[in-house]
Amino acid sequence: MLKQAFITLLSNYTTDVGYIKSLWDDVVKYHSKKNRYYHNLSHLEHLYHKLTEVKNEIKDWDIVLFALFYHDYIYNALKQDNEEQSAKKAVGILSSLSIEDNRITLCSDIILATKGHHISENKDINYFTDADLSILGSDWKNYEEYFKNVRKEYKYYPDFMYNKGRIKVLNHFINMPAIFKSEYFYKRFEAKAKENLQQEIDLLAK
Template sequence: MLKETFIELLTNYTDSDSLTNELWTEIEKNYSSKKRHYHTLHHLDNLLTQLTEVKNEIQNWNTILFTLYYHDIVSNSLKSDNEEKSAELAEKRLKQISVSLDTIELCKNQILATKSHIKSTDSDTNYFTDADLSILGQNWEIYSLYYKNVRKEYSIYSDFVYNPGRKKVLNHFLSMDKIFKTDFFYKKFERQAKQNIQKEIELL
């Protein structure tokens, strides 16, 4: 479904099958890296499922899809500028297929919004960042697999280094008035997310 959706998206911008396949191959290769355990194609697939549920609420569906495919395309556990690098690569690729500058700018802003997940004045951005965090509100079995996979991505760090950093991230979410900015995702995931996060903190 991910590949088909991407190819269908690009038919709006280019007639070149070879360019479309080249761009998809790059996405597939990056998200399938052996260093990745959570930021994978499975993560993208879950995002697509979550966002499709609110498609009627999204004002610019094509932009949301570009954001989905490119928001984690650069992921290096040793770096803190993954979102910026992902936004840069998205801009480069979208210019290759003549996407409008307004759409490119919005896509970049949505990618950068996944760094802090704070509420945006743009409702599409809020739907995207909520979908990006939807894993937090899954049942404990799925959530525990998620946090273990995140730990694997940062396996280069000892528990002594990793645990305080992870706790800081988790406590940041708990300190928010609302983890989820949209009514739809708030009602669906907020309560379970806070329970999961609290439980993980206790296990660290």
């Protein structure tokens, strides 16, 4: 499904089948690296499904899809500039497809918004960050699998360091006025997300 969505998307901007294939192979390569336990193709698939639910509310669907495929293109648990580097990659790809500058900027803005997940004046950005965080409001079994996979990505850090940092991140979300910025995602996931986050904090604090 992801591959077909990518091919269909790129076909709107180029007829170069070889180029499309090389770009897809690149996305697969980067998202299949051995240290990716959560930020992988399965995450993109989940995000795609969640965004599809609100497709009719999104103004620039193509740009949202470009952001989906490139928002975690660069992911290194030891670095702090993953979003910036991923946005840079996306800008390069979209520029090569002769996409308008304002749309390229939107794609970059969406990717950069996944760093803090703060509310935006742009609804497309809010829908994207909400879908990106929707795992937080899943049932406990899926949420537990999610945070265990995140821990694997940070395996270089000992528990005392990881737990402290993770609790800080979880509290960041709990203390937000609202984790989810759109009514659609707020109604479905807000209460459960805060419950899950608190439960994980309690486990880490033991």
